[in-house]
Amino acid sequence: xxxxxxxxxxxxxxxxxxxxxxxxxxxxxxxxxxxxxxxxxxxxxxxxxxxxxxxxxxxxxxxxxxxxxxxxxxxxxxxxxxxxxxxxxxxxxxxxxxxxxxxxxxxxxxxxxxxxxxxxxxxxxxxxxxxxxxxxxxxxxxxxxxxxxxxxxxxxxxxxxxxxxxxxxxxxxxxxxxxxxxxxxxxxxxxxxxxxxxxxxxxxxxxxxxxxxxxxxxxxxxxxxxxxxxxxxxxxxxxxxxxxxxxxxxxxxxxxxxxxxxxxxxxxxxxxxxxxxxxxxxxxxxxxxxxxxxxxxxxxxxxxxxxxxxxxxxxxxxxxxxxxxxxxxxxxxxxxxxxxxxxxxxxxxxxxxxxxxxxxxxxxxxxxxxxxxxxxxxxxxxxxxxxxxxxxxxxxxxxxxxxxxxxxxxxxxxxxxxxxxxxxxxxxxxxxxxxx
Numbered sequence: 182x183x184x185x186x187x188x189x190x191x192x193x194x195x196x197x198x199x200x201x202x203x204x205x206x207x208x209x210x211x212x213x214x215x216x217x218x219x220x221x222x223x224x225x226x227x228x229x230x231x232x233x234x235x236x237x238x239x240x241x242x243x244x245x246x247x248x249x250x251x252x253x254x255x256x257x258x259x260x261x262x263x264x265x266x267x268x269x270x271x272x273x274x275x276x277x278x279x280x281x282x283x284x285x286x287x288x289x290x291x292x293x294x295x296x297x298x299x300x301x302x303x304x305x306x307x308x309x310x311x312x313x314x315x316x317x318x319x320x321x322x323x324x325x326x327x328x329x330x331x332x333x334x335x336x337x338x339x340x341x342x343x344x345x346x347x348x349x350x351x352x353x354x355x356x357x358x359x360x361x362x363x364x365x366x367x368x369x370x371x372x373x374x375x376x377x378x379x380x381x382x383x384x385x386x387x388x389x390x391x392x393x394x395x396x397x398x399x400x401x402x403x404x405x406x407x408x409x410x411x412x413x414x415x416x417x418x419x420x421x422x423x424x425x426x427x428x429x430x431x432x433x434x435x436x437x438x439x440x441x442x443x444x445x446x447x448x449x450x451x452x453x454x455x456x457x458x459x460x461x462x463x464x465x466x467x468x469x470x471x472x473x474x475x476x477x478x479x480x481x482x483x484x485x486x487x488x489x490x491x492x493x494x495x496x497x498x499x500x501x502x503x504x505x506x507x508x509x510x511x512x513x514x515x516x517x518x519x520x521x522x523x524x525x526x527x528x529x530x531x532x533x534x535x536x537x538x539x540x541x542x543x544x545x546x547x548x549x550x551x552x553x554x555x556x557x558x559x560x561x562x563x564x565x566x567x568x569x570x571x572x573x574x575x576x577x578x579x580x581x582x583x584x585x586x587x588x589x590x591x592x593x594x595x596x597x598x599x600x601x602x603x604x605x606x607x608x609x610x611x612x613x614x615x616x617x
Contacts, residue, residue, distance in 0.1 A: 214455065214464040223472045224444050232439040232469045234454035238327040238461065239385060240435040250325040251275040251375065253292070253302045253368075259315030270304070270317075273297075300371035306364045311338050316353075319368030326374055326461030334366045374461055385409035385458050387437045389427075392451040401453065405439075407431060444473050 224230040254272030258265060270290060273279035275297040281287050289307050296302045302319055319332040335355040339345060345359045358364040386408050390401040404425055406414040409432045415422040424442045431437045437456070441448055454467040 214457075214466045217465050217467055219468045219470075221470045221472070223474060225476045226444055226446070226473055227476070228444055230441045230444055230448075230471060232441070232452055232454065232471070234387075234437040234439065234456070234467050235435055236437070236456050236463075236465065237435045238463055239387065239437070239456050239458060240327075240432065250323065251297060252322045252324075253296065254320050254322075255290075255292075255304050255366075256318045256320065257313075257315050258318070259312075261312050261314060298376060300369060300376045302368040302370065304366040304368065306336075306366070308361055309336075309338060309358050309364050310360065314338050317366050319366070321368075321370060321375060323374055323461070326458065326463070328374065328461065330370065332368045334368075336364065336366065372462075385432065385460075387427075387431065387457070388455050389425075389439050390453040390455070392453075394450055396450075398451075398453075401451075404452075407437065441471075446473050449473050 220233075222230060222232060252272060252274050255270045257268045257270055259268065269282050270286060271279055271281045271292065273292055273296060279292055279294075281290060291305055292303065293299065293301050302321065304317065304319070306313060314337055315335075317334045317336055319334070321330040321332075322328070333353045335350065335353055337355065337357045338360050339357050340360050342359050345357055345362075347354060347356050349355070354367075356364060356366070386406065388406045389404040391404055392398060392401045403416045404421070405416070405427060406412075407427055413427075426440055427437055428434075428440075437454060439452065439454065449471055452469045452471060454469075456463060456465045456467075458464075
């Protein structure tokens with residue numbers, strides 16, 4: 182039994198140590214970034230996933246009142262009159278003068294004029310009296326950064342100077358002051374957000390990162406950068422930029438949630454939302470583990486024991502629309518219509534063929550008409566031409582086969598064939614004349 186108890190004790194200790202040893206790496210761009218949440222988000226394939234990232238401190242509000250978003254005021258909780266009421270003593274804006282609420286305290290209590298330049302918001306009380314006893318609170322409000330800080334001081338009055346002192350009671354400082362003296366209640370904060378004006382939207386930026394499974398944080402892929410000025414930068418391929426987006430009113434509502442549409446298995450991984458407000462000192466990071474699961478399919482159970490009985494309709498099951506396929510038989514009109522298309526095509530082909538044949542014949546006839554028109558206007562008397570037979574004798578015995586280039590060569594060859602060469606014996610005529 183003791184061994185079992187020891188074993189259980191060791192298991193508890195190991196579980197606690199594993200919890201304490203778990204840590205999330207800080208933001209690489211800002212080591213002071215604080216992880217405020219780690220969430221697991223599971224969504225079905227093809228659906229839309231929303232990664233919530235909201236912060237009211239990141240709401241951008243333009244300063245239209247000359248930097249009146251920083252204010253300090255002093256309050257007093259007093260039991261002097263037995264009612265323990267809170268009384269507002271004075272306040273001061275960063276761009277205005279201080280205001281004292283009671284006419285009794287006019288000129289008697291005040292804060293330094295350069296409080297928002299030096300960070301010294303201490304309250305000075307002249308001629309303190311027993312009615313000034315109580316708990317004082319110095320309240321610093323930064324409406325732009327949504328910061329609220331309070332410093333409490335206990336003031337007590339004594340009539341002997343030896344008893345005047347200051348000490349810490351474990352919760353707040355206590356000042357024991359001499360009646361009629363001047364007391365300074367300290368409230369000092371030199372942080373730059375209380376002593377400097379902000380540069381508005383230049384100081385705010387939000388960006389989303391994604392780590393695929395197995396990729397370390399310092400090698401994460403940047404998805405979106407969003408600035409309070411309205412500038413937006415998207416990274417990665419076009420299809421990723423289209424499916425992952427942030428609303429345009431992010432800085433107006435403080436909602437920087439990332440919406441991923443048409444989830445796929447490749448969208449799994451670790452997503453990080455980084456909120457940076459450099460002026461206000463805000464550096465937060467929210468981590469989301471995204472898992473994509475297959476949609477659950479409904480299984481239909483058929484009861485084979487019942488016959489001719491329709492199953493009961495479950496009102497909790499959402500059914501889709503019923504689709505009925507109707508097959509309409511083809512009619513004779515459709516057959517004749519298709520036949521008409523075929524016959525019209527054949528007829529058009531025959532007409533084109535006839536046109537081509539006629540054009541070809543017409544072009545052939547133009548060659549013969551050209552020869553007739555050229556030589557048909559006057560009769561050619563071949564007797565008027567003297568034929569030089571000496572030039573034609575050598576071509577008599579040969580079969581002339583020429584590739585004629587024009588009609589003149591063709592005509593000369595035809596004339597040579599139609600009129601054979603004559604052999605003239607000049608010696609015979611000479612002998613006749615000599616005998617005479």
